[in-house]
Amino acid sequence: MTVRRFEGRVAIVTGAASxxxxxVCHRLCAEGSAVAGTDVDEAGLDRVAQELGEDFMTxxxxxxxxxxxxxxxxxxMAWRGRLxxxxxxxxxxxxxxxxxxxxxxxxxxxxxxxxxTFFGCxxxxxxxxxxxxxxxxxxxxxxxxxxxxxxxxxxxxxxAVRALTKEVAMHFCNHGDAIRxxxxxPGVIDTPMVRNYFAEFEDSQxxxxxxxxxxxxxxxxxxxxxAAMIAFLxxxxxxxxxxxxxxxxxxALA
Numbered sequence: 001m002t003v004r005r006f007e008g009r010v011a012i013v014t015g016a017a018s019x020x021x022x023x024v025c026h027r028l029c030a031e032g033s034a035v036a037g038t039d040v041d042e043a044g045l046d047r048v049a050q051e052l053g054e055d056f057m058t059x060x061x062x063x064x065x066x067x068x069x070x071x072x073x074x075x076x077m078a079w080r081g082r083l084x085x086x087x088x089x090x091x092x093x094x095x096x097x098x099x100x101x102x103x104x105x106x107x108x109x110x111x112x113x114x115x116x117t118f119f120g121c122x123x124x125x126x127x128x129x130x131x132x133x134x135x136x137x138x139x140x141x142x143x144x145x146x147x148x149x150x151x152x153x154x155x156x157x158x159x160a161v162r163a164l165t166k167e168v169a170m171h172f173c174n175h176g177d178a179i180r181x182x183x184x185x186p187g188v189i190d191t192p193m194v195r196n197y198f199a200e201f202e203d204s205q206x207x208x209x210x211x212x213x214x215x216x217x218x219x220x221x222x223x224x225x226x227a228a229m230i231a232f233l234x235x236x237x238x239x240x241x242x243x244x245x246x247x248x249x250x251x252a253l254a
Contacts, residue, residue: 005235006033010080010131012072013037014120015065015090017044019191020139020230023223024087027231029055033085036076038063063090063116069123076127083127085234086136088117088161093197097150106153113157114164121168121181131176135234138165139226140183142249156183162245169243180242182233187249188221190213217250 003167009029014038022044025035027054039045039059045058059070059078076083091113094105117138128134143151144158165183174178188194188211195228198211199206212220226248232238247253 002121004032005231005237006085007030009078009084009214010034010082010227011036011085011087011089011234012076012124013081013089013177014061014116015039015088015139016048016058017041019089019193020186020189020223020226021087022048023227024089024230025052025056027224027227028085028087028234031231034080036072036079038072039090043214063088063120064111066115066119069119073123073127081153082131084126084131086120086124086134086135087230087234088120088138090116090137091139091193092158093154093193095150095200096152098152101152103205108154110157111161113154114160115133117161118164121164125177125179128179129177131216134180134216135238136165136168136179136181137230137233138181138183139230140165140245142185142187142253143245144183144244145247146253165245166243173242180233180238180241181242182238183245184226184229185247185249186221186226187247187252188215188220189223189226193221194220214252215250215254216254219250221248221250225243 011033013024016025017039028035034055036057040057041132042060070181094137141158143155144162169181198208201207229248
């Protein structure tokens with residue numbers, strides 16, 4: 001029997017069209033939540049909507065657009081009248097070291113991965129307060145804890161998301177808000193984003209094999225593995241958990 005920890009609750013999930021974001025939408029809806037999924041990939045969102053039905057609303061949305069966040073929150077409040085959960089899943093992954101990362105790549109990565117998360121955290125405070133509290137889960141990465149050497153912009157952005165999460169969590173604690181904020185740090189997960197990263201290399205199979213070699217579990221993780229952790233942190237089961245970081249990496253950082 002599926003546990004319905006989110007009955008009557010409402011969530012926003014960014015990056016919802018594929019990968020971890022899509023898996024989170026499925027998990028939250030299965031546990032009773034109404035979910036507003038946002039992404040720049042309108043076709044991908046439509047596919048998820050067909051999978052999930054009436055408790056899933058699609059919003060075409062660029063997380064880098066600060067003003068657009070107001071429209072997202074307003075749409076969700078008009079749809080279901082409350083907001084309980086935000087999952088910041090939207091992100092991009094680009095190869096590049098300290099020597100060859102371009103300024104354009106650096107800025108774009110920070111804009112999506114860091115600025116988008118920052119804007120989302122700001123945007124949901126008022127409706128979460130009005131709903132009596134809530135939970136924010138930010139997607140960082142194991143690369144935000146341990147350097148890789150050739151993921152400069154990505155690792156930097158995810159390390160910053162890790163720090164942002166702690167700062168946001170402590171602000172809410174210090175001001176008596178019943179809003180929690182935690183980060184999740186996936187390892188190498190079998191998502192379209194990771195597959196596209198492998199495909200950037202002529203010897204893509206070698207790159208995939210190298211990434212697999214650092215996985216003690218011997219395989220890529222599944223989006224559903226990460227979604228399970230996110231659902232825990234978003235739920236009341238994690239009521240005494242805030243400012244924390246949870247690694248889902250098959251033992252890579254052990």
